[in-house]
Amino acid sequence: MTDIQAPAVRTNQTDPAVAAPAQIKMTARDVNVFYGANHAIKDVSIDVDMENVTAFIGPSGCGKSTFLRTLNRMNDTISIAKVTGDITLDGEDIYSSDMDVVQLRARVGMVFQKPNPFPKSIYENVAYGPRIHGLAPARRDMDQIVESALRRAGLWEEVKDRLSDSGTALSGGQQQRLCIARAIAVDPEVILMDEPCSALDPIATAKIEELIHALRGKYAIVIVTHNMQQAARVSQKTAFFHLGHLVEYGETSEIFTNPRQERTKDYITGRYG
Amino acid sequence: MQKRIRRRYAAERRFKFMGLAAVVLSAGFLAFLLVTMLSNGLAGFSRTEVALPIDFPAAKLDVTAKQLQNRGADLALAGAGLDEVVDKAATAAFGEQGIDIISDRAWTEVREALKSDPTLLSRKARIDVPVSQDVQNALDGGGKPAMRAIVSGMQAKGLFSNKFDFGFLTSADSTDPTNVGIWGALKGSLFTMLVTLLIAFPIGVLSAVYLEEYAPRNRWTDLIEVSINNLAAVPSIIFGLLGLAVFLSFLNLPRSASLVGGLTLALMIMPVIVIASRNAIKAVPPSIRDAALGVGASKVQVIFHHVLPLALPGILTGTIIGMARALGETAPLLMIGMRAFIAQPPEGLTDPATVLPVQIFLWSDQVSRGFVERTSAAIIVLLVFLLAMNALAIYLRNRFETRW
DSSP, X not given: OHHHHHHHHHHHXXXXXXXXXXXXXXXXXXXXXXXXXXXXXXXXXXXXXXXXXXEEEOSTTSSHHHHHHHTTTGGGGSTTEEEEEEEEETTEEXXXXXXXHHHHHHHEEEEOSSOOOOSSBHHHHHHHHHHHTTOOSSHHHHHHHHHHHHHHTTOHHHHTTOTTSBGXXXXXXXXXXXXXXXXXXXXXXXXXXXXXXXXXXXXXXXHHHHHHHHHBTTBEEEEEOSOHHHHHHHOSEEEEEETTEEEEEEEHHHHHHSOSSHHXXXXXTTSOO | OXXXXXXXXXXXHHHHHHHHHHHHHHHHHHHHHHHHHHHHHHHHTEEEEEEEEEEHHXXXXXXXXXXXXXXXXXXXXXXXXXXXXXHHHHHHHHOTTHHXXXXXXXXXXXXXXXXXXXXXGGXXXXXXXXXXXXXXXXXXXXXXXXXXXXXXXXXXXXXEEEEEOHHHHHOOOOSSTTTOOSHHHHHHHHHHHHHHHHHHHHHHHHHHHIIIIIOOOSHHHHHHHHHHHHHTTSOHHHHHHHHXXXXXXXXXXXXXXXXXXXXHHHHHHHHHHHHHHHHHHHTSOHHHHHHHHHTTOOHHHIIIIIIHHHHHHHHHHHHHHHHHHHHTOOHHHHHTTTTSOOOSOOOSTTSBOOOHHHHHHHHHTOOSTHHHHHHHHHHHHHHHHHHHHHHHHHHHHHXXXXXX
């Protein structure tokens, strides 16, 4: 038990784990996802708020990544996936026919498990999103957007002299921060992170976690993670998924110290998963 | 234990040796082909000329120096009977057999010489003109004994010279092997390839993109996929029959035209391009698509900004393999009439034309000895064309290759 609590306590010291008063950004009600005959997500209802970092935890195959991908309709690319239920962004139904999926993804950005920079220059990686959305009519504006995105992603100092180098030439951690900068550059409202540190070493992981702290409040952040210590360190709210169900959702400190559900407790204490 | 390790090493050595033997064998065949082609073909690029003395003032040609600089010079010289003047000069210089010594087109060489230097009209001159095929045969140690005797006498006087035959690269087919040129067939090949590329590349790539990115997976797309794979294996002559039926009989396009040849070959290589492009598109990592979709790119943007640029090297490789196959194809073109005797290089896509491999096929059928060297020379031209295309492909592929 003490093992698990320790990181939560550390988080308390640096960053009050007490969730800030919530302004709800996204809501999901009775969401079900089917992959063909496979019922991957079962009746999940959850609110994601603006001020807090929300972590999705749970054993492999529990549906947390699948659910994350429904939040910006990335599942649309899988032809056999079917989503039912309501998901809203600022009260708008994102699965309604009025919602343009391209606009939605500009508002709800995504960072993936494996760093996936485009095989283009660092500058082009960041500039791509703003360019296709027409955010920077002039070259000077674009320079500014790129610089500020890289600064916010904490990468500017490391790459400012080699913006024309290939994005794929960076180290794994830098690549992942570049991907975060790329997501930030289109000025989204929500950032979804799908196990952003699972391919990184501890030092790079620590940098990403610092970055998540710094970005908190500016964007609603949802992070999927396998690593419970990480969830405890970076998030204020935690949702525990198991076998497609949302088992428990609450303040991170509550979930880790005083879980209400037996299954949550078993998972957090390492009984399974 | 020891024995097993020894056996394993022996097996590895055997395998390595077999691989090496295969490489050496194929390299040997290739070297043999190249050496034969070069030794036979290089002679085809040159021609033997004989120095022919002509006394222009005595011949009293009815043309002025001024006329020679005008555009009507060819007509004026032909009208003034230049060919007879040349024949007479040959008889005067080489005796009774003189006319048989020089080539039938010798007088056109004299004409060109006069046009480039009109002052020749007022003096005696020695002009190098091509020899006839009979002389060529005699020089090579064949032909009639009488001619061999005359030729060896002239050879002793040093009248013959060997020159690079520019005519071979600039003229078209002819019945006389000393007169033939490859330019007509080369131009026909260029036109045909152009049509093939312009039709097959866009249609092939677009089909591949649709099948890979948009088409739903169902029985119909499975059927289409199987059909494409089968089409790629259909013998080329059948495409020729298809071209004959569709383009000539049904659409009434001009016979023997490079347009029809190009369309037929485009049909033939399209499956190859579709298959190669689909594989190249499939090989683009899904994470790149996710990344682009994740920042809000539309499907078309993902395809044109990311998928196609990354797939381009593979698509180009497939296209070049298809184009190289089309360039060397003979059978389907025979079906649509491109085996005709074409003495004029084509001026446009609808002019009657022939292509390099068909020209080689036609020349290799000729009885006259002179065509043997010409055939080899044409093969060299075809191979150089092919090498140039492949070099271009490699250059383009390296340019667009993305380093990960």
